[in-house]
Amino acid sequence: MKRYITGGIAGFLIATAASAHAADVVSLVGKTIQGAFPIQIDGKPLDAPAIVVDGTSYLPVRAFGEATGYDVSFDADLGIALKKKEAPAPQPQPSPAAPATPPAAQAPGDIKAGYKAISTVILSRDGEKLKKSSGKFDIIQVNGAQYVSLITLSSFYTVSWREPLVELSLDGQTVTRVPTGTAYSKGSGAFTYDGAIYVNLSQLGLEATVSGDTLVLTEQ
Known part of the structure; x- marks a missing residue:
């Protein structure tokens, strides 16, 4: 031993x-x-x-x-x-599954993608609801701007045609004048789309909130 x-x-x-x-x-x-x-x-x-x-x-x-x-x-x-000792050879790893293709982002200036039909519009000023209107209205939100048609605004504003401009007044005071027949461009005050004139809400000092098919217009 x-x-x-x-x-x-x-x-x-x-x-x-x-x-x-x-x-x-x-x-x-x-x-x-x-x-x-x-x-x-x-x-x-x-x-x-x-x-x-x-x-x-x-x-x-x-x-x-x-x-x-x-x-x-x-x-x-x-x-x-x-x-x-030799380090073990790295084992091949399975290829990760290809990620699902994300939905295509809205292209800048895509008016059609930013369009939404509205059935009720409410105008609120100074924190008070002034008027509510029901019908066939619409809003277009594109490139960070909000546009509503003259038909939508005519529920609250007086619309006067003075070619080549359209005048919008409220309580007898002119609020803004916008051109007719112009094509859309980023940040434009108004443009014509599908036979209707759309006005940038910033021209009226308004901003829009959409809930379902209801549009609420309030002062900025």
């Missing part, structure tokens, strides 16, 4: 002091193990303990090598060899 232990010292231990020459290793044969101590690497204990011989600590080669990423081999002629 003693012979087995001393042979294990020579073949499977690394001195924690200075590097040992072959003659030094041979000189350990027959030495008495003075103590054994547990080993921790980065807080993880090894299965095999370190031993102390003549005041020098020796580590178990195989346990130490495998814990630090080395393959350990033994050859009767060459001795013990440690070789850094």
Whole structure:
């Protein structure tokens, strides 16, 4: 049993002091193990303990090598060899599923996409509801601007045709004049679409809130 232990010292231990020459290793044969101590690497204990011989600590080669990423081999002629383990080849990952195609964004100036039919319009000024009207009305919201047709506004404003302009008045006071027959352009005060004239609500100092098929016009 003693012979087995001393042979294990020579073949499977690394001195924690200075590097040992072959003659030094041979000189350990027959030495008495003075103590054994547990080993921790980065807080993880090894299965095999370190031993102390003549005041020098020796580590178990195989346990130490495998814990630090080395393959350990033994050859009767060459001795013990440690070789850094090769990192495993990366495994191919499945291709992620193609994302669903998002709905096409509204193109700038897309009047048709910004159109909404309205059946009820309410005009509110100074926080008070002035008038409510029902019928076939509409609003177009495009490029951050809101436009309503003259038919919608005629429920509350007096509309006077003065070619090439249309005048809108409220309580006998002219509020704005807009041109007729003009095409849409971003930020325009008015334009003609599908045979109707649409007026930018900012021309009237109004803004719109749409809830279902109800349109509420309030002062900005």
